[in-house]
Amino acid sequence: MKGRDLLRLAYGGFRGHRLRTLLSVLGVSAGIAAVVVLTSLGSAARDYITREFLSLGTNLLIVLPGKTETTGMVPVIGGVPHELTLEDAEYLERNLRSVKRMTPVVLGSARARHRNRARNVTVVGTSETFREVNGLTVARGIFLPRRVARKHEPVCVLGATVARELFGRENPLNQFVRVGGFRFRVIGVTAPRGMMLGADLDEMIEVPTRSAMKLFNRRGLFRLLIELKNEEAIPFVRRDVARLIKERHEGEEDITVFTQDALLATFGKILDAVTAALSAIAAISLAVAGIGIMNVMLVAVSERRNEIGLMKALGATRNQVTALFLTEAALLGGFGGAAGILFGTAACRVFTRIYPDFPVSPPLWAVAAAAFVALGVGAFFGGYPARKAARLDPVAALRSRG
Amino acid sequence: MIRLENISRTFFVGGRPVHALRKVSFSIAEGEYVTIMGASGSGKSTLLNILGCLDRPNAGRYFLDGREVGGMKDEELAAVRGHKIGFVFQAFHLVPRLTALENVELPMVFAGAERGARRRAAQKALETVGLADRAEHRPNQLSGGERQRVAIARSIVMKPAILLADEPTGNLDSRTGLEVIALLEKLNTSGMTLVIVTHDPKLGSRAPHLIRLSDGRVIEDVFPKGAVTAKRSINRAGERADENVAD
Known part of the structure; x- marks a missing residue:
């Protein structure tokens, strides 16, 4: 089966289920939009802080009075820094x-x-x-x-x-x-x-x-x-x-000396932790969207048992049936991803308009990663329904109504 | 071309064995026109599914062109179904969202054929069944007889050696049913082996080779008109030769 035919057949599967398709695409797009916005915020925060530090001048030592770490000594008279x-x-x-x-x-x-x-x-x-x-x-x-x-x-x-x-x-x-x-x-x-x-x-x-x-x-x-x-x-x-x-x-x-690098690194660590937490939230929303895809695909498989039996009778191999349903799921993910990237980018624009001092724009790697993740979510959560379709007994599938 | 040896197929319904086929043996030569008859529940559909490599027997051996089907992997079976066998179903089984032409193209899509070659072959198959002018219609825009003819066009688009038809007239009125049968017979005279499963005695009497099933057993395997074509006897000889080699 040629790749283009595969795409065409898979896309054709959405015909007649526009609302269902749209809803699951929306589910993915919400998750992807969250990923895009959150990673953009994270990277904008990092850029902002780096920019601020760079404007402080490089090769900077900052000396603060007092020691930040405890010495373990009992504070006697004169122990005050x-x-x-x-x-x-x-x-x-x-x-x-x-x-x-x-x-x-x-x-x-x-x-x-x-x-x-x-x-x-x-x-x-x-x-x-x-x-x-x-x-x-x-x-x-x-x-x-x-x-x-x-x-x-x-x-x-x-x-x-x-x-x-x-x-x-x-x-x-x-x-x-x-x-x-x-x-x-x-x-x-x-x-x-x-x-x-x-x-x-x-x-x-x-x-x-x-x-x-x-x-x-x-x-x-x-x-x-x-x-x-x-x-x-x-x-x-x-x-x-x-x-x-x-x-x-x-x-x-009794002084503390910071270098700019150390400060940057500290901020970086905090940002990483925050970004990781935000990503985890985004990951949850993506998982929910993925389960939505799985649900839609399971419904599609049971609705089209007849068609699956027919495809097998017409010479489709198990792998081709798997590929067809996987492609369908990946398309759901892909469309969701595209919509999510659009929504996310729009949200960043709005954010930047409200807070011009803190320009947020989705970094290219985040967009690429979001698209990849969207397809991956589709393929991952479409995997089980696709395997189920491929394993259908053609005789039983042909006999079923629908 | 087709040879069954002691084919048995048992289903388990609620833990109890149901013997759909019991030690069925017969052969069909290239170019033959065979009707498999039997009452409902006699096992004729199961037999057709096994002939079409859609189902596997529990016991016995099935030789197709001298090769045993039982040992084939999924990929090989799919290739056999795609290239060697054309299916015609009682319920047509057209994909409703595809046009007649696209439905006919479908087996070639799975076979990985080029778009241009596919279009030409599908168009030609539609001409053969007399529906060239319906190429862009969807199934719901076609009559029952037309649908079945599109399905026949689809079954022959890969130029298979064998046509398997499961109650092809079951969903049609008698006149369109007859037209469909005439079409299938025309394809048989042009060289394709034709196997029709039916419970309709009128259809059964048309074929030179009749196999009758009852309760999963072959109770009759006859040539009512006694006509054994030269081609058939040659093929029989050929198959015997194959057997000798295999032994």
Whole structure:
């Protein structure tokens, strides 16, 4: 039997059962649409996070105060971890090699006011490098100069949203903003940048690190970003950071150093787990759809016993009968798959329209895999009915009514 | 061409054996016209199914063209059914969703024939049964007699050596039934071996070779007109030769 004839005969089997065929195709398409949407979401989430990290700059070490793992020691007096101070940062900068730039970051929330307008803002104590690392551009004025990081100087740079809401159409440059108990002179406004790892950069005010520490009455840094000149230096610098901090913190290594890769890997693991869970749900819906196909095929086999007997009398082998019903089931799966891919892609489009910052589009491999899975589901769940058809005794099959 | 030796077929109905055929033996030569007669339940349909390789006997041997059918695998049996035997059923058994032409093509589809060759052969078979103008009709657009003629066209499209007809007139009125029989007889005179199973004595009297079954046994295997054609006797001799080789 030629492949084309097989397809034609199998397709002909759907004639007269349009509703039944349509319903089982819909069943598969729902499952496949779920697979397409969920894998697209998973891959979009991964892309999103990777993109965010890449914009942080490569070869980045992130130093956090405190140790994330327990030491097993009984906390006696002085067991509280030392804070990571600006002096620590300066000491590291003086003694480390291969460092391109170092950004101490202090983070806090405060109320910013200009005349009668006020709003809550995130205050970032930092320096020029924060702009570089986050890919911020200055729309007006200048960013915080490098030198001001280490001393208190009452100047600030406004995020785009903050500038608009506090100053409206006025030019904010050289005007004053009251943040907490301090007055800061506006020296720059950043261009809109949007969300960055869940924080809106446009709703921030950047001030010199020292000033932010004064503002929040804090000695410790939120974190220290160290960008290295090259990737090879990462392990050495990492070791040196630990050693130098230990020297300054009375022999205690009370900091945690992350690399960007490690963070990415952690996110990757979480995403994998989430994706696996979602896939399991999709797999269940596919299994249900497959059982639907099996049901439809079993009905088809018992309805067409007569025809199966006839085919055998006309010289069809068992394998040909099997192939015919398998093809029919695979076609159900295939049509379901095609419809599912269309539905899934449409759903992704709608999603992207609603959340433009999080573009979801089905990756090619997911589409290909979905099509393959749909055919496979059809063939797998059609296998039993097809074998049943092939095993029918032709005499009995011919004698049956129908 | 066909030789049965002590063929028995037993069905088990509710655990009890029902002997449909008991040690049936006879031979049919190439080109013969045979009617198998018997009352309902005499085993004649079972016999036809065994002749058509649709069913297997429990005991005995069935030689088709000198080859024993009993040892054949499914694939070989399918090939025999497809190439050597043409079936005509009482209930026609046309596929309702296919046109007359497509129904006739079906055996060639399973045989893997090219589309063009198939079309030509099917068209020719329809011409032979006088239905060339009904090629694109579906079965429900045809009369009973026409349906049976399409079924006959389908049975001859592979140019089989043997035509097996199971009560071919059973679902037809007597006039169209006669037309169908005439058509089958015409095919027989052109060389095909014809075996008709019927309970109708009028049909039985038409054939030169009559086999009568009762209760699963052959009670009569006669040539009422005494006409044994030269071709037949030659074939008999040939078969005997085959046997000698086999022994």
